[in-house]
Amino acid sequence: MPQTLAATAAVELAVVERSGFIESRHSGAAVVLSADGVVSERLGDVDALILPRSSLKPLQALACMTAGAPLEGEQLVLATASHAGTDRHVSVVRDMLAAARLGEEDLGCPPAWPLDQATRDELVRDHSEPARIRMNCSGKHAAMLLTCVTTGWDPRGYLDPEHPLQVHIREVIERLIGEKVAATAVDGCGAPVYAISLLGLSKAIHRIGTASQTSPFALHRHAGTLVRAVREHPWAIDGPGRPDTVAIERLGVFCKTGAEGVMVMVARDGTTVALKMLDGSGRAATAVALRLLERVGALESSDVAEAMTRLPLSVSGGGKDVGAIRPAF
Structure with a gap:
């Protein structure tokens, strides 16, 4: 049975103090690729x-674009997003559905409640119920539906791994990662998700993060x-x-x-990090990725330190901060 790395093959990435x-x-x-795509740290x-x-999602969104989906601006970001379900997010998703x-x-x-607590509280006060459009992956699904309508594929059954849309997405993913997918699973939102190597994921994200809008290749x-x-439009993702x-607003990264503790990040110079927390917790993932980029010189230490203060890394006790979640290096 395909499976992820064993505990004996993992290293300590973060601690909770x-x-x-x-x-x-x-x-x-975790893997770090240099600006030119060479592995600099494992x-x-x-x-x-x-x-x-x-x-x-960035790979899936690109596949939708290459199939002809007219995605740009905020709609393109929502196609890539795990959004918080605010009214602003939902408005963009509704526009995508209307286009289709x-x-x-x-x-x-x-159906799901929004991740944004204030929006959820307001919906509860209004006696609303969980909704598909509030689910954090609704932008990706709207993009997939729009792709089907644009290309002439039947939108019914669009999540089936053998649907023409998903076959195309898988082909684009394999092209970007440089390897064949090892297995197909069902993601939390119902879409296919593929087992690939962490190194392959890093290579794909590096290719995306360093791509040029003037490239001769579509x-x-x-x-x-x-x-x-x-x-x-960092608010949208x-x-x-x-x-x-x-991270995007403060440091300009992608x-x-x-x-389950996965994170990919590309600095403006192209230096790339991909990581997986073995226990599935993502609470330290952003901080670890930022520190890895910092220690190879892709981000300024002062900028990373300032961004860290805006991340939910504090540990509370008795209503006070008594510690922190921090990278182990």
Whole structure:
């Protein structure tokens, strides 16, 4: 049975400190690629398989673009997003569905409450219920539906791994990672997610993060457009005050969190990090990625330190900060 790296193949990436006591440890694997795409650091078994989860979304969004989906600006970012479900996010997703002449009932993702607490509280006060469009992956699903309508593929069954859309997405993913997918699983939102190596994921994200909008190759032009859109609309990929949005706003990186402790991040000079927390916790993932980019000189220490203060890394006790979640290096 395909599986991710073993505990014996992992290294310590982060610790949780409470009142001077190391309370918990997060182990995993991470790989750093230099600006020109060469592996400069390996931590743990980076050849092991992982499920990228939502860190796969940039690749899926690119596949939608190459199939002809008219995605740009905020809509393109929502196609790549794990959004917080605010009214602003939902408005963009509704526009994407309207362009496809489809409705919320056509979304294949499950109903969910928004990740944004204030929005959720307001919906509860209004006696609303979980909705598909509030689910953090609804932008990706709307983009997939729009792609089907644009290309003439039947949008019904669009999540089936053998649907023409998913076959095309898998082909684009394999082209970007430089390897064949090892297994197919069902993501939390119902879409196919593929087992690939952490190293393969890093190579794909590096190709995306360093692509030029003036490239003679359409895939690279689309990738350059995607990265530019994310940097211009960082609120859309996550949400105000949330980790991906903070990192993009404060440091200009291109990044995408994935469930179960996956993170990919590209600095403006092209230096790339991909990591997987073995225990599935993502609470330290952004901080670890930032520190890895900092220690190879891709980010300024002062800028990283300032961004860290805006991430949810504090450990509380008795209503006070008594410690922190921090990288183990």
